[in-house]
Amino acid sequence: MPTVMAEQPMGGVRRAPSALHVIRAIANRELALGAKRKLVRLLFLGSILPPLVLAVILVVKTMAEQMSGFEFGFDPMIQFLTFQSLPVALLALGLGTPIVARDRAEEVLFLYSTRPVLPWHYALGKMFAVAIPVAALLLFPGVLIAIFRVGIIGNITTLGALWMVAKLSVAAMAVAIGFAGVTVGPSAITRKARWALFLALALFTVPDSVVQAGAALLDIDNPWPGGPNTGIRVLLEALFDGGPNGLIGMLVLFGYGAFGYFATTWRVRSEMTP
Amino acid sequence: MTWIELNQVNLDRGGRPVLRSLSASLAGRAIGLVGANGAGKSTLIGAMLGVLRAKSGDIRVLGLELPAAALELRARAGVMAEQAGIFPGGSGVDAVCFAGQLTGLHRREALRRAHRALDALDVGEERYRETSGYSTGMRQRCKLAMSLVHDPEVLILDEPTVGLDPVGRLQLLSLIRDLRDEGRRILLSTHIMQDAEFLCDDMLLIEAGVVAYAGPVDKLVAGGRETYLAEGDGLDAAFGRLLGERGLEILEPQGPHQIRFRSQSDADLGVFWKLAAEHAVEIRRLGPEIRSLEDAVVHVMTGTDGETPSTNATERPEIEAGAHENQTLLDASSVAAEARRTMSGTRTQVETKSEERGPTR
Numbered sequence: 001m002p003t004v005m006a007e008q009p010m011g012g013v014r015r016a017p018s019a020l021h022v023i024r025a026i027a028n029r030e031l032a033l034g035a036k037r038k039l040v041r042l043l044f045l046g047s048i049l050p051p052l053v054l055a056v057i058l059v060v061k062t063m064a065e066q067m068s069g070f071e072f073g074f075d076p077m078i079q080f081l082t083f084q085s086l087p088v089a090l091l092a093l094g095l096g097t098p099i100v101a102r103d104r105a106e107e108v109l110f111l112y113s114t115r116p117v118l119p120w121h122y123a124l125g126k127m128f129a130v131a132i133p134v135a136a137l138l139l140f141p142g143v144l145i146a147i148f149r150v151g152i153i154g155n156i157t158t159l160g161a162l163w164m165v166a167k168l169s170v171a172a173m174a175v176a177i178g179f180a181g182v183t184v185g186p187s188a189i190t191r192k193a194r195w196a197l198f199l200a201l202a203l204f205t206v207p208d209s210v211v212q213a214g215a216a217l218l219d220i221d222n223p224w225p226g227g228p229n230t231g232i233r234v235l236l237e238a239l240f241d242g243g244p245n246g247l248i249g250m251l252v253l254f255g256y257g258a259f260g261y262f263a264t265t266w267r268v269r270s271e272m273t274p
Numbered sequence: 275m276t277w278i279e280l281n282q283v284n285l286d287r288g289g290r291p292v293l294r295s296l297s298a299s300l301a302g303r304a305i306g307l308v309g310a311n312g313a314g315k316s317t318l319i320g321a322m323l324g325v326l327r328a329k330s331g332d333i334r335v336l337g338l339e340l341p342a343a344a345l346e347l348r349a350r351a352g353v354m355a356e357q358a359g360i361f362p363g364g365s366g367v368d369a370v371c372f373a374g375q376l377t378g379l380h381r382r383e384a385l386r387r388a389h390r391a392l393d394a395l396d397v398g399e400e401r402y403r404e405t406s407g408y409s410t411g412m413r414q415r416c417k418l419a420m421s422l423v424h425d426p427e428v429l430i431l432d433e434p435t436v437g438l439d440p441v442g443r444l445q446l447l448s449l450i451r452d453l454r455d456e457g458r459r460i461l462l463s464t465h466i467m468q469d470a471e472f473l474c475d476d477m478l479l480i481e482a483g484v485v486a487y488a489g490p491v492d493k494l495v496a497g498g499r500e501t502y503l504a505e506g507d508g509l510d511a512a513f514g515r516l517l518g519e520r521g522l523e524i525l526e527p528q529g530p531h532q533i534r535f536r537s538q539s540d541a542d543l544g545v546f547w548k549l550a551a552e553h554a555v556e557i558r559r560l561g562p563e564i565r566s567l568e569d570a571v572v573h574v575m576t577g578t579d580g581e582t583p584s585t586n587a588t589e590r591p592e593i594e595a596g597a598h599e600n601q602t603l604l605d606a607s608s609v610a611a612e613a614r615r616t617m618s619g620t621r622t623q624v625e626t627k628s629e630e631r632g633p634t635r
Contacts, residue, residue: 015378025372
């Protein structure tokens with residue numbers, strides 16, 4: 001008998017892979033493809049710079065406090081996170097906006113449906129591919145800073161460092177979900193990555209502008225966040241500076257995540273057919 | 275063993291019925307799914323993969339009920355879809371490896387099997403190139419490797435030879451035949467009859483969403499009845515009328531110096547020889563008519579075999595091709611001519627042959 005595959009058959013009855021396996025495979029592939037792109041690599045490097053700057057600020061601040069005996073009384077963590085969200089947003093845009101549009105342009109959505117892949121596997125896989133680096137780029141520097149502050153500078157306790165990491169984890173998760181939704185959702189809506197980029201940029205700017213304009217018109221002092229940027233700011237202020245409306249900020253980010261998820265599953269469901 | 279069972283399947287798309295009371299049981303190692311463009315082939319494949327949901331009826335593939343067991347079936351089947359490309363953005367081996375991972379293989383195993391599949395399909399160093407620069411032939415090979423990487427029990431191939439040059443087409447068909455001979459079951463959707471004839475032992479012919487024929491290719495080609503073709507000088511319409519007067523059923527169309535007739539027994543052949551001797555007709559050839567699959571399909575679709583047409587699809591008998599006994603030729607009636615016209619790839623040849631044989635019903 002000829003053997004084309006030159007391979008022993010796997011044997012046994014094949015089972016469908018777990019959802020986790022499929023989602024991980026899709027996310028890993030997108031991350032690998034993203035890592036091959038120069039723009040994404042550049043944006044990734046750009047996202048590593050702020051933690052280095054923060055480390056320098058922390059060291060200088062601590063040295064100045066020790067030399068002068070004067071407490072400056074500010075925590076640079078919130079400034080770091082607010083600033084860090086900008087390059088991370090750019091990275092999310094670079095990674096996320098072509099992620100579904102490319103599959104649609106190449107007409108491979110049906111290809112997924114011929115494998116044991118469901119629309120929600122696909123959507124979550126794509127969103128994780130954006131959310132994982134975003135969360136990592138917020139979380140890991142924060143963890144390193146916490147270790148730095150406990151072990152080298154010694155200006156917080158271990159418990160304080162753990163509390164800081166816990167708050168940072170919440171912030172990183174919310175931002176990652178929000179950014180994944182803001183970038184993957186537009187990618188599912190249009191076939192061209194550049195249109196997806198414009199749409200995503202509009203989501204980053206237009207809702208905030210509308211809310212600000214409405215607040216100015218109605219003379220509201222502290223309006224609720226409308227866009228992802230103000231959502232992040234409000235959440236970070238609540239977590240690290242005792243500001244109000246932290247939960248609202250988190251809900252706004254989750255809302256954008258939900259938009260990305262539902263836009264993608266809706267699109268995939270309609271196009272995963274022969 | 276029957277591995278495709280369709281029982282009264284009805285499926286609508288966009289409010290339009292696409293599959294209508296589709297029933298068939300198919301057991302062949304390689305099954306050809308044949309029909310004109312828009313006949314419902316891709317829709318049937320979609321339903322068999324659980325992607326499209328039937329409005330009513332039962333679909334079982336490999337004993338798995340669909341769409342409930344769709345994910346398990348997709349893990350056990352390899353699909354090469356005409357309308358889907360290759361996973362974009364990477365090299366050929368990346369795409370094949372990813373296809374393996376999606377069916378449950380871990381990355382290292384998927385990569386090893388991807389290389390094996392590409393080796394088997396004679397894809398050399400090109401596997402490391404970006405797939406966007408692949409030729410049509412290379413794309414088809416890569417797509418086949420993607421469907422093979424996880425060692426599937428069933429291969430569902432939708433127009434695998436579209437766009438290939440004759441040499442590439444023959445190579446790919448030979449590969450698919452080897453895969454069949456390895457023991458894999460194959461469902462080949464095509465409207466290129468030569469491809470189906472080359473590979474398939476069973477045939478499911480769909481027309482306007484209903485089964486027009488389901489059964490072995492051999493019997494479809496043989497006509498399924500005792501049709502004889504005689505060639506020789508003096509075989510003309512007058513001779514045909516004389517045969518008719520002696521009780522033989524003369525079949526249309528007739529060519530020059532040719533007569534087609536139905537022979538139920540040796541006695542009928544005796545009548546033919548006797549009449550030929552009486553009229554000094556020189557017979558050069560007499561034997562059962564063997565048609566090409568293309569001719570046979572056209573006969574089924576246009577109903578020129580003398581079957582009584584039944585225009586109501588729901589009245590058509592169900593076909594148990596698994597038993598290979600009850601295969602039934604069903605007429606194409608009202609939509610046959612249109613379907614024949616739209617059957618790209620074979621259109622010119624089909625029309626020419628059809629015109630030679632005279633008008634169809």
